[in-house]
Amino acid sequence: MTSLPTSDPDPAALAPLVSRTVALTPEAGATLLSLLPDAGPRDTTSWVRRGDGLVGWGRALSVTARGEDRFAALESWWRSVSASAVVRDEVDLPGTGPVAFGSISYAARSPIGATLVVPSVVVGRRGDQWWVTTTSTDSLPAQADPEVAGDVTAPGGVAFADGSLSPAEWAGAVGEAVSRIQAGELDKVVLARDLDVRTESPVDVRWLLSRLAERYESTWVFAVDGLVGATPEMLVRREKGLVTSRVLAGTIRRTGDDEHDLALAASLARSSKDLEEHEYAVRSVADALAPHCSSMNVPEAPFVLHLSNVMHLATDVAGVLTDDTSSLALAASLHPSAAVCGTPTPVADELIAELEHMDRGRYAGPVGWMDASGDGEWGIALRCGAIHHDDAQRMSLYAGCGIVAGSVPEAEVAESDAKLIPMRDALTAPPQS
Template sequence: MTSLPTSESDLAPHAPLVARTVALSPADGTSLLALLPATSPRDTTSWVRRGDGLVGWGRTLSVTAHGAGRFAALESWWSEVSGSAVVRDEVDLPGTGPVAFGAISYAADSPSGATLVVPSVVVGRRGDRWWVTTTSTDALPPNVDPSVSTDAVAPGDVTFADGSLSPAEWAGAVAEAVTRIQAGALDKVVLARDLDVRTAAPIDVRWLLGRLAESYGSTWVFAVDGLVGATPEMLVRREKGLVTSRVLAGTIRRTGDDEHDLALAASLARSSKDLEEHEYAVRSVAEALAPHCSSMNVPEAPFVLHLSNVMHLATDVAGVLTDRTTSLALAASLHPSAAVCGTPTSVADGLISELEHMDRGRYAGPVGWIDASGDGEWGIALRSGAIHHEDDHRMSLYAGCGIVAGSVPEAEVAESDAKLIPMRDALTATTPRPERTP
């Protein structure tokens, strides 16, 4: 399929992007997410972890591309936009100056496609440094007061329904995958399932972001073009020549009893099934980054990452960039990793198409941001949901599990249920549920 831009910003020539970044001194106790004003789900952007990151609103420019060349189309568009931009940057940090937020479909043939959005306003924080960037396509930047916002609105009554497959049907798909793996057709496949959500009130992205940040502070809380979630997995970060990636594969559900959870963490670290799944994922990331990096550091053993609802085997891979590859191009080289697809990639991807009976959309695809220098952060869109563009009372939630020869279908259903909890709770919670410290 040919990759073609489809946004209005590409149907006619536009004036060069004008971007201005200045330092900001917010009041004590201000949070990035609290600055977001009420706007449409598609025009609210976020990439926040432990209070640091970027939020944005409005839409100065955007582009959507489809097909196998969608990454390259976005890369070319951003190179042209950022390269011709008129920039005044008084802060000069990664994420200052013009920034584009992106969400990219898992599959090349997905109707969701891949989108980059340049917000009208971006507010950023890194430690005690704050800034605001305004963009426009004329000489006058938009007027903005980042200290003014309105309260997020709860979605009201929420109903959940099975998506493409019921839990029992999905367990059957897992069983079939295990049969194929045991027969030697492949080593691992990641199968996902979906839930359909309907809400009484229109879904306010800020409500979801706030609840996710309160409960899952160690994740990256994101929103781009109606895709919202809290991912624990950093696909790739590029910052001043250093490339890092956090790989998660191998999961166990927490019980809420700290002593029991420590025992479960120890069992996870010894589990041959989970270690095998994790090894495939780490190997796929290291092999994809190797052509672009030197001095690669790939730890021999994973550590256990504790989140509120689950624990994961995790490995941080790092390297020194040896070429000018951008963060978006690095994300393209890594997608899809074994953590969201399987091994071998082509066989696993074919089995996903056969057994899932759904379009993943932008679930399990790269989501994040890129600046004019090519630096940026791209996570994998996990623990997430997509607000329907045509109906902001509807949302699809997604969760997936890595399937290997030792997988048990009923256990995988339970794991997928655990991975759906963050978004389900964010939709229905009325009070914060702080994240436990492991």
């Protein structure tokens, strides 16, 4: 059952949303992330890759839904808000006009639920085009004039501690999962672990975003309602009738030696264990998109995606949309994919609940944005951490690994450690010179 908190009003009871988008000429040298003011963890939003994307601050409206129908509840709310909105859009690109940023809990049973946030101010960039959107429930919202925000605050001393399971206990869970797979109960399961973080000073989201963007430029650097990270995986993009999805499954850690890493990439591309894991994930995405798309393009073999800390097997799936399904509804049809759950999905999901001993929260759930037309981009919340809503000096970091019959527990612990590096480094990075 889905519930909506009383603090989030019914859109029918609100004054219509008023939104104005105009072209923007930023200061020389400005970046999207440099324009973010100190709005606090819950009211800072970001979706940025290689300098392009969207950032926002403030909160004109928001809604939270929980339970099995959380996607549908958010979709209904946003359609209602968008239908009654008064929009002046002088730019007319995907991401202009009113925009909602969202992050969705992995599990329906999670009390954290799913949240959409409509920022008061959104700044967007696509190549040489910049724009700013101001949104409110007032009849005449003040037009923002964003400026470079200045210095951000370092988190100070950072202490890491085991989360729900120690590495040894988590390796035991991996071993149990391998036994279940070898017994024929399922083909694959994705197991995650968490890490507790305490910081000397409240976490400034902008500190994390800027450091993640510096080191992982090929990822989407995101922030929604206190969830912060850099995901390499595009769950689904809908733009003017074209639907695309990037599937990542199968991982190997980089050494920093280019020649050695090329050899590792070649071994990854030949690994029967990793190719099997990847095939499950690609099949689950293609099957979910097929009812909504025609002219599906599913490459026969993956390519190796090189990130600064790891390499992944990757496949880009594409199709032409044949109905009016929104990007959020497409994300709902894809979640949870084999890349974050397993195969068969119901069996893998039950095993996750049994072996992980934690609430994933919004880790491994969809995260991204949607505009009033339904276009948008939704990634999978990976390489991320959640700032606690009641204590900005505490975070939970997450990482997961795909477990198949040939998985070795010690190797999976090492892989999870590699996937925790982006957030660990972002928290402990020295100040920029």
